[in-house]
């Protein structure tokens with residue numbers, strides 16, 4: 001699933017392409033996403049000029065004139081790509097937005113786990129999917145004391161807590177595992193057992209790991225593509241995630257995998273205690 005670095009990469013790659021463009025036409029070919037696409041979507045988008053592209057957690061927010069915001073979530077395997085209109089349409093191109101420069105912005109989502117809706121700027125806070133999002137990991141609010149207060153109250157495992165969108169907006173399984181590797185903490189550790197020093201280490205490594213992943217334009221195993229349909233490169237720089245049995249970059253121990261909830265966790269048995 002695209003996480004913060006992937007969604008940020010999409011936003012950055014689309015920003016320059018979309019700013020100032022007018023939405024000429026919107027064709028919704030499939031409404032049955034995880035949250036059904038409203039019949040008003042085309043009506044609310046057509047004729048509006050795009051002002052800005054920004055991110056909140058794993059959501060892409062396209063700000064439009066008239067105080068409207070088009071919100072997209074890429075679900076498990078979605079893409080939002082800016083392409084030449086002559087490029088053949090594919091299966092699962094569910095929403096096609098024709099722009100004033102003649103290009104198309106295509107929302108492609110084979111598993112249909114995504115979301116696409118338009119709300120007013122003022123209504124963003126009350127959108128159910130966004131209103132409970134916690135602080136952004138790059139925000140000063142995501143501090144050591146904030147994280148320590150959250151960790152010490154929780155009986156959950158630290159990996160599970162970190163991927164909770166109420167705790168850290170945008171953090172998912174790939175990067176929670178990577179952060180915990182750098183912090184030297186096993187993903188299965190109960191959150192309340194961690195001290196202030198460990199909370200500080202996690203709070204400090206989180207933005208560092210995410211920043212590095214953004215610099216390498218995200219992780220592409222199979223599906224992820226940026227706004228111009230290009231792969232990311234961070235999959236070549238992962239320390240533990242999806243590396244079961246491979247040697248740890250620090251100590252050469254074999255990376256272990258453990259089933260945790262419905263998503264695997266990965267750790268080095270020597271570096272992480």
Ligand SMILES: [Zn+2]
Nearest residue numbers: 248251268271
């Ligand atoms: Zn190691």
